[in-house]
Amino acid sequence: MNAADELSALPAVLTAVFLVGGAAITLIGSLGLLTLRSFYERVHAPTLGTTLGTACIAIASMIYFSALGTRPVLHELLIIVLIITTTPIGLMILVNAALVRDKSESDGAPQRKAKDEHP
Amino acid sequence: MTRLVPFPLVSLSLLGFWLLLNETLSPGHILLGSVVALIGGWGLAALQPPKARPRRLGAIFRLAFLVVVDIVRSNAAVARIIFGPERRERTVGFVEIPLELRNPYGLAALACIITSTPGTLWVDFNEASGILTIHVLDLVDKAEWVDIIKGRYERRLLEIFT
Amino acid sequence: MSMMLAWSITTAQILLGCAMACAAFRILRGPRAQDRVVGFDSLYVNAMLLVLTLGIRTGTTLYFEAALMIALLGFVSTVALAKFLLRGEVIE
Known part of the structure; x- marks a missing residue:
């Protein structure tokens, strides 16, 4: 953390x-995933983590390295994009997969259900 | 010109990405990035995607601002749902929305917008009937969601991609 | 001032570690395959953010590249897993 010593107050905050x-x-x-x-x-x-969470941490990284190097460092924008x-x-394919699996399960294939449906 | 740079916007953003990745504006990297952008444009042309003509820069910026505001707002809403007490019975469900938008790029942008705002998820779009299915975490009124998607986003996207 | 920054970085790392633990729990617990894939999706995003935070801690931009790689490979593997659940094979 020796590099951060020369950082001024505003970028640090x-x-x-x-x-x-x-x-x-x-x-x-x-936590939502859990509850x-x-x-x-x-x-x-x-999606909370992938939108605002990623954006905030990438912005923090941009501010920090820009202040440290005294020049704009913007490549964290790539991660946001x-x-x-x-x-x-990913989520679209996943939800479609879940719908297909739910449908095929209600149609039949009961032998795999016992293992899968453990709460 | 169209033979050399078939997709100027794509090539330009590839060049932008290259310069961002290398964090430089030196002439050498601009040259190298331009070569990458040109080759990328030709590679895309081999796939023969439909042409896009996004218009009205002002409308694009207004939509982007609106989406950022909505993302922050729905982040707070979903956080409240996760932490909230179980007293209120929440309904989760699918909403079907008839769309007028047919431009594939407009639909892709709408998919990004809907999925990036927490609480709503793009599920399926039926190309023949033009009916979009989305999944909503906190479903109170189906007609309200149809209004939000159609009035807030689709109208502006129709303006941009005609 | 740097003391506060150091503490905030440590706090952020602990929070992200807890987030990764939640995602890992969802991967282990299931109950169904699609739940595990959602957990994996969340896990790699959290890991990527943790690497970014590590980059801020050490002050080197090298970690940015590692984070970009995690994001890219994580996306590809989520899509491959989801596609496998959808069809039973990844490339048809």
């Missing part, structure tokens, strides 16, 4: 706020 805020939002999303009851509710939970454009694809 901003970095700290965005960092803790982003981490807290991500934790709330993951929500059905799959279709749980699938909403990670990447995460925001890729999460919909």
Whole structure:
């Protein structure tokens, strides 16, 4: 942490706020993964971490390295863009897969059900 | 010009990504990035995607601002649901929305918007009937969600991608 | 001032670690395959954020590249897993 000693007050405070805020939002999303009851509710939970959580931590990183290097460091934008454009694809396929599996399960194939449906 | 740079927007953003990744504006990297962007554009042309003509830069920025505000707001809403007491019976459900939007890029943008706002999830779009199915975490009124998606996002996307 | 920053970084790392634990619990517990995939999706995003935080702690931008790689590979594996659940094979 010796590099952070020469950081002035404002960037340090901003970095700290965005960092803790982003981490807290991500934790709330993951807690939702734990507490929500059905799959279709749980699938909403990670989007908290992938939108605001990622954005806040990436912004914190941008502020920190920009202040440290005294020049704009913007490449964390790539992570925000990447995460925001890729999460919909994954979740969309996953929900469709869940729908197909639910449907095929209610139609038949009872032998696999016993193992899968453990609460 | 169209033979050399078939997708100018894609090539330009590839160049932008290259420069961002290398954190530089030196002439050498601009040259290298331009080569990458050109090759990327040709590679995309081989896939023959439909052409997109996004218009109205102002509308794009207004939509982006609206989406950012909505993301923050629905983040708070979902956090409240996760921490909230179980007193209120929440209903989870699918909502079917008839869309007028047919442009594939507009639909892709709508998918990103709907899934990035926590609490709503894009499930399926039926191309023949134009009916979009979304999944909503806190479903109170189906008609309200149809209004939100159609009035808030689809109208603006129709403006951008005609 | 740097003391406060150090504490906030530690706090963020603990919070993200707890988030990873929640996601790991969902992977282990299930109950169904799609729940595990959602847990995995959440796990790699949390791991990527933890690596970014580690980059802030050490002050090197090298960790950014590692985070980008985690994000890319995590996305590809989530899609592959989801596709497998959907069809029973990844590439048709």
